[in-house]
Amino acid sequence: MPATSLADWLRSASDDELAALLQARRDLATPPPSDSTVLATRAGTAGSTARALEDLDTFTLAVLDAMLVAGADAEAVPAARIATLVGADPPPALSRLRGRAVVWGDEDALRVVPVTREIVGPFPAGLGASVPELADADLSEVSEDEHAVLSALAAGPPIGRSKDALTRVPLEDAKTPVQRLLARGLLLRRDAETVELPREVALILRGGRSCSPGALREPELPTHPHQQSTVDEAAAGEAAEFLRHMESLLAQWSEQPPPVLKSGGLGVRELRKLARELEVDDARATLLAELAVGAGLVADSGTTTPEWVPTTLTDSWLASAPGQRWIILAQAWLELPRLPGLAGQRDAKDKAMAPLSDDLRRPLAPVNRRRVLEALAGLPAGAGVRSVEELVTVLAWRAPRRGGRLRDETVRWTMAEASTLGVIALGALTRAIAALLEDDRSGALEAMVGAMPAPIDHVLVQADLTVVAPGPLEPELAAEIKTVADVESAGPATVYRITEHTVRRALDAGKTADELHGLFGKRSATPVPQALTYLIDDVARRHGRLRGGAAASFLRCDDEVLLAEVLGNPVAEEYELRKIAPTVLVSPVPLAEVLDGLRAAGFAPAAEGSDGRVLDLRPSGRRVPARTRNARRVLPEPGGANPEQIAQVIAHLRAGDRAASRRRGAEVRLPGGGGGSDTAATMALLARASREQREVWIGFVDSHGTASQRILTPAHVGGGMLLSTEDERYPLHRITSAALVED
Incomplete structure (x- = not known):
């Protein structure tokens, strides 16, 4: 006998089918439902059903729309009717919908959860109200301008605004296309300025199908083949540039920390200043600031005048190898619960959203970011997408209901940020980020180190007092060169400039003239120009003649x-x-x-001030340290349920179904948790069931306050505990009622 309700259908499902349902819709298992009726009630709520539809593709949602068009939320419809409306074979989509308990029933009697119509909206599949008598409407006499109106409404939504709907006129007096269509009954008048296209007319114009042909299959994603090594090397170049910019940000904010806005975040002026000094655009400057804070390299000082100040982690990060530094930033980007791309856009109050402010916080950002990267990971090794817009189209087809109004923008932002960070190159995923997506940090580090150029141990000193680094320098050499020279231009080959000021800076840092001569003599692959030797000696001769010290x-x-x-x-x-x-x-x-x-x-x-007058230095009162602002905790995305936990939920569910379906004899109830003669009667009933090995029905409340029912055979009753033949234990004080099960 076919199931007539969702609860009956769930009751008849196998354990594997229920396990798959609870994995797909984890909210249904918390707290564990007492029986299939409770499970069906939860599955039919609007919030739970909406979440169940988020990951479904366009074709599956088109099948769901067709079921609503056919009225499957009110009565059972055959699968053949759905196939006619969709114009394709629906079993794969129906299987996905059944697996989420949105649809149930056999092929000849399919039903859909009634609340789905509320979620989908008033116009499923973009079709309007049904007028059955128009099913065989003849559109041959419709003029071209009238057909254009019908075609526009047939594409959906089926309503339109027109002043011609103000009054109804006979066909012979109609002058506009809308008036003629209203006179023929091919349009419905909803109010003085709104018309609606009947469902049957739209289906005629669509060729009898409720959805467009493009909804039936996923769009192709054109790709360009590349060697994986080429992709990795190109991304490593971008990664090195990003690391250089991050170093510059930390150096600048160490000297001049930008203030924190009163409303939180980084001000426009400070962002523009950062972008100008790094010679980057605002988008890259925003990403750098967001990742500096996200990786813990920068934090709010939390003082009375808070500033964005580098943390103690900055020194260890700067001392790390480039590959390790990149891993830290890439991991922070993957887990960043924020959307840097929102910076500068307007919020609901028409106020610009600032970088590092709470306005950019989006807890689901890491999930959506991984979704984009996993789409690239599904391509052949080295294959890159030709166009970001084509990827946007494919991901929109795969999950049109996911991401809200920022669905497509999130994909564009993710691709742009990934390219800037060196996560992707040439539209393809790198080996390093592919390993990081699998939580293989050692593999990711090995891949990035292998892709980055090997550090070099020499420089080229030019006669014009410039120093050329033909590649990334060894960390120790890079630190020494930065001490005595300024970066003039960065890139694959970095050019440094030596001046009197930079030489003096090196001497101030504790270097001697002999050490500087030795540095260039040993590390320069070209002869050291005489002008550099003279410059170092001249500055050193005048350095330190006037000395200063510190005194408190x-x-x-x-x-x-x-x-x-x-x-x-x-x-x-x-x-x-x-x-x-x-x-x-x-x-x-x-x-x-x-x-x-x-x-x-x-x-x-006695103490005196700068003007010579005596000062009173006695304490002016009790002082307490300034409190730092606590960072909001980022909760991770909940993972899949444990199979053992799901098995326990299913066992709990089955027990409740058995208890609800079995007949029971006279019931002993324990008001308010039992006591007195009621407890004695319950003990006597359970002891009798134990002696006679008869099944007993009990109602009890667990430690979470959830009431449920059980059918069991008592093995022992005593010590305040009921032990069943299946080694289940039930505290007697939690049993609210009991009865023998009738044969």
């Missing part, structure tokens, strides 16, 4: 004897006091601490 406080006194007494006291050694003039002592310790130490030693010092 000073002591001055016109009495040199008193200062000598202070220097002779142990307090001078404790606070590192030293004489720099006959009447002046300095200390690296703050003045307040020095004065307290001197007073404890028996002296009577």
Whole structure:
């Protein structure tokens, strides 16, 4: 006998079919449904059904639309009727819909969850209201302009606005196409300015099909074949450039951290400044800032005037090899729950959304990002898409209901960001990111290191005081060159410029003239020009003649004897006091601490300001550290349910179905959880069932407060516990009712 309800159909499904359903729709298993009726009720809710439709392709949704057109939400329809409407064989789509419990029933009696019509909208398949008498309408007498109106509405949606619908006129008085169609009954008047095309007329114009031929099969995705090594090397070049820009960002923000906006995020002026200094566009600057924060290299300082400041992780990141640095950024991009592409766009209040602000937060961004990359991973090795728009079309066909209004833009942003980061090149996926998608970090690192050019250990010093690095330098050599020269132009071959200022900077960093001569003598593949030797010696000759030091406080006194007494006291050694003039002592310790130490030693010092007046340094009140703003936790995408957990849910479901279907005798109820004579009666009933090995029906409430029913055979009753013959344990205080099962 065919199932007449979704609950009956679920009740008759196999365990494997139920397991597949609970895997596809994880929300149905939480909390575990007590029986098939509860499961069917959950499966029929609008929210759950909408989620079940998100990953379905265009053809499957076209079949669902055809079922709604046929009225399968109200009565059973045969699969042959659906095949006629769609114009293709529907079993593959019906199998997917059945697997998600959106459709149920046999081939000759298919039904759809009623709430689906509410989710799809008032015009399934873009068809309007049904007027059965128009099923055989003759459109041969329709003029060309009238046919154009009908064809436009037949493509969907079936409603249109026209002032000609204001009044109904006879055919002989009709002057416009809309008036003539209304007079013939080929259009319906909804209100004074709205008309609707009847479903039957639209189907005639569509050739009897509810969907367009393009919905029946996935569009082709044209590709260009490339060698995988070519793709990897091209992406490695982009990755190296991105790493260079990230280094520059960290260096700039270390010296001049940009302020955090009051509403959070990075201001337009600061973004433009970053883009200008890095010589990149705003989109790349936004991605750099987002990944710097996403990777933990930059954070909000959390002070009273918060700034975006590099973190302690920056030093370890800069000290890492290029391949390892890229892995950190690529992993951060994959897991970034934000859409950098939204920066600069307007929100609902017509306000521009700022980088690093909460406006860009989208928890599903990592899922959608991986969806794009996995589509590329499905192509042959080295094959790249010819056009991003063609990829947009294919992914839109595969899941038209997923992603909302940003569905297509997310694909475009992902491809642009992936290309900038060196994740893809030539429209193809690299081996490194393919390994990272599989959580193989070592494989990803090996692939990226193999694709990047090998670091070189030499430079070319030119007569015009430029230094050319014909490739990526070894980390130690790169650090030394950056100390004594500025980058003039970057790229595959980086050009550095040596000036008097850069040489002085190297000497300030502790380098000596001999060390600089040795650096260029050993590392330059070309002879060191004499002009460079003269420049280093000339700057070194003048460097350091005037020296400065740091002091946190000073002591001055016109009495040199008193200062000598202070220097002779142990307090001078404790606070590192030293004489720099006959009447002046300095200390690296703050003045307040020095004065307290001197007073404890028996002296009577006083503090003075820059104008010579005495200052009061006593504490002005209790102080507490500034609180940092807690980062919002990113919750990962829930994975597939554990097979063991699903098996337990199904066992729970089956037990509830058995309990609901078996006849039972006189029932003992325990009001309010039992007690008194009710408990004694329950114990007696369960003990009798245990002695006679009879099945008993029980109702109980689990630890989560969920009520359910069970059919079991008691093996032992005692110690506050009921033990079944299947080794299941039920606390007696949770049993709310019990009855013997009638034979």
